[in-house]
Amino acid sequence: MPLRVCIDAGHGGEDPGTVNGKRYEKDDTLRLALQLGKILKANGVDVVYTRTEDIYSSPINKANIGNRLNADYFISIHRNTxxxxxxxxxxTLVYNKKGMKYKIAKDINDSIAAIGFINRGVKSRKCTTVLYHTNMPAxxxxxxxxxxxxxxxxxxxxxxxxxxxxxxxFLEVQGLQYNSL
Ligand SMILES: [Zn+2]
Structure with a gap:
């Protein structure tokens, strides 16, 4: 069975996230989520989304989508403010700094930082809904x-x-092969 990943584009619909001029967080997250899904699909991953258009769904609902679809991982995309x-x-946030999710989170954060962002590290958050309400590593x-x-x-x-x-x-930390598009 292929690995199933639920990709969550943060915010949406009536919840724009943070707005900076003409820039809406909900648009950035959707664009990033869809592109990430496209790349993972090309690498044989079974990708499901919490949203693929500009609609609102609560964080609990989004976590439940991942749970209902039995995703192996839940990846939520946001911008910071x-x-x-x-x-x-x-x-990058995780529920706790344990297991594969932490290894993946650290590698993802470091590799994005290597592109030129300041590295603010991986932090644990017990009260973030999509991190504690999901049944899978998130x-x-x-x-x-x-x-x-x-x-x-x-x-x-x-x-x-x-x-x-x-x-x-995400793929290489798990020992899976990555091919660029
Ligand atoms: Zn956000």
Whole structure:
């Protein structure tokens, strides 16, 4: 049976996430999620999504989608946000720093940082719904600060490289082969 991964594009519909000018977090997360899914599918992964369009679904519902579909992993995509516009970098959240999810999270975070983002590391979060309500290993990647213009420029200029880094880390940490599109 192929590995099944539930990819969650953060926010959506009436919940835009953080907004910076014309930039909506919900749009960034959907675009990243769909591209990640495309790459993972090309690598033989069975990809399911919590949303593929601009609709709202609560975090509990999103976690339940992953649970109902018996996903092996749950990967949630977000951007980060800060009051100070200078704050920047990549951070990944896991429920605790144990097991394969932590190894994958660390590798993904380091590989995105290697592209040029400040490395804010992997942090454990007990109260993030999609991390504690999911039955499978789950990670939440915050790909740069939407409130930081340099992070947004970096995201656009290295877009494919960033999404490929996530897919490559996810597969290779598990000993699976990664082929670029
Ligand atoms: Zn978010």
């Amino acid at each position: 800060a009051i100070f516009k200078k704050t920047s970098g990549v951070k 990670l939440l990647i915050k790909i740069g600060f939407i409130t930081n213009d340099s992070d947004n420029i970096l995201l656009e200029s290295k877009y494919n490289e960033i999404v490929e880094a996530v897919a490559k880390s």
